[in-house]
Amino acid sequence: MFIGRHHELETLRQELTSSRASLVIVYGRRRVGKSTLIREAAKDQLHIFYQATRVTSSLNLEAFKAEIARTLGPDELLAGIGDWLSALHYVARAAERRRGLIVMLDEFPYLVDSDSALPSIVQKFWDSGAPGTGNLKLLLCGSLISQMEELLAERNPLYGRKTLTLQLAPLALRDAVQFVPRYRPDDKLVTYGIFGGVPFYLQLVDREASLRDNVTRLLLGQAGSLADEPVVLLQSELREIPRYASILAAIADGCTKYGEIVGRVRDIGGSKALGPYLEKLRRMRLIRSVRSMDAAPKERDRRYFIADPLMAFWHQFVWPNLSSIAQGFGADVWTHQITPRLDGFMGGMFEEMCREHALRYAQEHFAAPAQEVGQIWHADYDIDIAGRLLDGSMLYGECKWWRGLVGENVLDELIERATRTEYGRGNNRRQFVLYARKGFTAGLRRRAATQRGILLHTPQTMLRAIGPRAGSRKRAARVRR
Numbered sequence: 001m002f003i004g005r006h007h008e009l010e011t012l013r014q015e016l017t018s019s020r021a022s023l024v025i026v027y028g029r030r031r032v033g034k035s036t037l038i039r040e041a042a043k044d045q046l047h048i049f050y051q052a053t054r055v056t057s058s059l060n061l062e063a064f065k066a067e068i069a070r071t072l073g074p075d076e077l078l079a080g081i082g083d084w085l086s087a088l089h090y091v092a093r094a095a096e097r098r099r100g101l102i103v104m105l106d107e108f109p110y111l112v113d114s115d116s117a118l119p120s121i122v123q124k125f126w127d128s129g130a131p132g133t134g135n136l137k138l139l140l141c142g143s144l145i146s147q148m149e150e151l152l153a154e155r156n157p158l159y160g161r162k163t164l165t166l167q168l169a170p171l172a173l174r175d176a177v178q179f180v181p182r183y184r185p186d187d188k189l190v191t192y193g194i195f196g197g198v199p200f201y202l203q204l205v206d207r208e209a210s211l212r213d214n215v216t217r218l219l220l221g222q223a224g225s226l227a228d229e230p231v232v233l234l235q236s237e238l239r240e241i242p243r244y245a246s247i248l249a250a251i252a253d254g255c256t257k258y259g260e261i262v263g264r265v266r267d268i269g270g271s272k273a274l275g276p277y278l279e280k281l282r283r284m285r286l287i288r289s290v291r292s293m294d295a296a297p298k299e300r301d302r303r304y305f306i307a308d309p310l311m312a313f314w315h316q317f318v319w320p321n322l323s324s325i326a327q328g329f330g331a332d333v334w335t336h337q338i339t340p341r342l343d344g345f346m347g348g349m350f351e352e353m354c355r356e357h358a359l360r361y362a363q364e365h366f367a368a369p370a371q372e373v374g375q376i377w378h379a380d381y382d383i384d385i386a387g388r389l390l391d392g393s394m395l396y397g398e399c400k401w402w403r404g405l406v407g408e409n410v411l412d413e414l415i416e417r418a419t420r421t422e423y424g425r426g427n428n429r430r431q432f433v434l435y436a437r438k439g440f441t442a443g444l445r446r447r448a449a450t451q452r453g454i455l456l457h458t459p460q461t462m463l464r465a466i467g468p469r470a471g472s473r474k475r476a477a478r479v480r481r
Contacts, residue, residue, distance in 0.1 A: 002040050003199070004175030005033070008166055012041040015164045016102060021131035023161055026141040027148035028168030029285050030236055031200035034141050035106050037168065046071070047102035048091065057115035061087060064105075072098075084118060088125040088138075095134025102137040109147040123157035144237050145283055169285070170197030170308075172360060173353055174463055180207050185459035186437055187211050190342070193349035196309035201226060212334055219318055220330030227325070230314045237284065240277075243268060247277055248306065251287060252315035256303040278304065286311055293374040293386040294423035303377070309349060316345055343401060350401040351375070351384050354435040357462050358385055358397060364466045365455050366431055367391050381417050385433065386424075393429035394418075399436075406436040408444045411454065433457065 002009075015022050028034050039049060050067045052060050065078055065087060072094055081087050095101035105111065112118050122140075125131070131138065142148045151158050152165065170176075176195075177188040179202040191211060195201040204225050205214050218226045230248075234241050243265065250264035261278075262271050281287045288307040295301055306312040318325070321333045359373040366389055373387035373395070385397030396418040400406050414432060424430070433455040434440070440448075440456050448454040 002036065003178050004171045005037055005040075008037060008168065009041055011164070012037065012166065016041055016045060016137050017100070019135060020163070021135050022137040022139075022163045023126060023131075023158075024137070024139045025148065025151060025162050025165045026139060026168065027145060027166075028143065029145060029198075030143045030233060031198045032143075032168050032170055033199040034143065034168050036199065038104055038106070038139055038141055042102045042104065045100060045102055046098055047104060048072075049104045049106065051106040052108065052110040054110050054113065057084075057111070057118075060111055060114060068094075084115070085121050085125055088122070089128075089130055092125075092130040092134060092136050095131070095136040097134070100135050100137060102139065104139040104141060106141045107143065108140040108151075109142045109144040112147065119151060120157045123161065126158075126161050145285075146237065146280070149283070171199060171202070172197060173356060174465060176202055177463060179203065179205055182207060183211070185463055188463060189350065189353060189437075189459050190346060192353065193309055193346050194313045198308075198310070201229075201310060215338070216330050216334050219314070220321075220325050220333050221328075222326060224330075226310065227318070230311050233286075233311070238280070244277060244281060247274075247281065248286065248311065249315055249319070251304050252306050252312055256305060258302065258304070261304065282307075290374065292377050293372075294376050294378070294421045305348075305352075312349070313345070317341075343403070347401045350435070350437070351399045353462070354397065354399040354457070355385055357435075357457070358387060358395065358433060361465075362387075362389060362395065365433075366393070366395075368393070370395065376421055376423060378421070381420065383414070383417050383421065386421070388424070389431070391429075392427070393431055394424035394427050395431045395433065396424075397433040397435065400434075401437045403438060405439055405441045406434060406444065407441040408447060410434060411444060411447070431455070435462070 012024070015024060026034050026038055035051065042049075048067050048071045050064045053063075061084060065081060068087070068091060069075065069078055078090055081090060091101060091103050140151065150156055152162065153159060173192055176192050176197040177183070180188055180191050183191060191205065194215060195205065204218055206217075209217075218224045221227065231245075234244055238244050246265045247261060247268075250261050253264075255261045255264050258271070258274065262268065262274055265274070268274050268277065278287065278289070282289055286306070286308050287304050290303050290305065291299070292301065306315070317333070317338050321337055324333050355373050355375065359370045363369040368389045368391035371388045371390045373385060376383040376386045383396055384399045385395065387395040389395060396414055398410055398414045400410065411432065411434060414434070418424070418430060418432075431453045435457045437459060439458050445456065448456050
């Protein structure tokens, strides 16, 4: 079952059906669904799919030729080919007979590892004009983000030749929760807070089992499919694994400022040495670097957070309890370590979900889509959501993963804080949005129903799509129940 990716799928299909040759670069972190996407996009067209492995170049070439023969039929000429350039020209000639033939080289960085000249070979092939004769579609796909981004760099042989680049991100909230359709809305959000939007992780979740049972089976047992996933993820692309692991552990433990991370990871080599490590983790989408929305343009105050929910959950609950898990006490870890602290963990996760929701779906409730959404921290106050809509109006929000109802005092405090921040100062066109796990008091609901620019969201309404551009002023004043 293919879930989500509607925009990416449509974009890729348009490219694959265009009346020209295509050189497409698709990349993203491991497990994010790249191979599934490109195969789904090409399923109704003649295509050759080859997934490279970490073997010698000659073995990969022979396996690629076998895939060509399986798709196009055996050929003595193909059997005699002994280099990559000849193999590419062979599929280009095949495209002359079967126009628009698609050739997908998945895990392309593995091929480059075994033959560093391959990007230059692809450049020579592309510049020869051979792909254009039959509108050949060549897709290069990979999980090693640094190497795939290197293909797009100005100094690389393939620079300026790609016709489409897709960087695949994890699934958005509304798409991800389709993997657990029978869960209650708040349990769907907790599932997303633990497994994130990585399709591979979500496919392992048994939709008929409870969240507790899924977490225990996948993460809290020695044989759990995801028990060592964070370690495997680092090993797939990084060399100095202990240093990267130490940085992630420090951030997960609450060291969000640059100086705090340097102080925790002392063997990194000083403040200047930390930057490249953080940048690498950011490009892998394992951490995110955030500036307060009211910060001055040259202000250097940044904070760092774990961007991958599974990585954050693993550091919070799995890693500290590895000894108990190794002894078979995974269920007890859930009961005594996770259950009492899960709401605290979800508080921060819920805030990020709400920011994502505001960024993606503001147009469903207000007069325009969001232009930017972030957060504000100050010496004596924070604002969970701060953003600007495309019509110029400001958006401020608060997120509460509480077991009780949220009342008018929370809204009043948000309005007061919005008057204190420099972000949006002088702009009287202000919208306010509150997100609450369990809902809102009757008084707050009445106020939102009668006062313009106030929107209330629960997990149920966050997950419910409504028609585009439904957000007039009247709509913005309605309470979402």
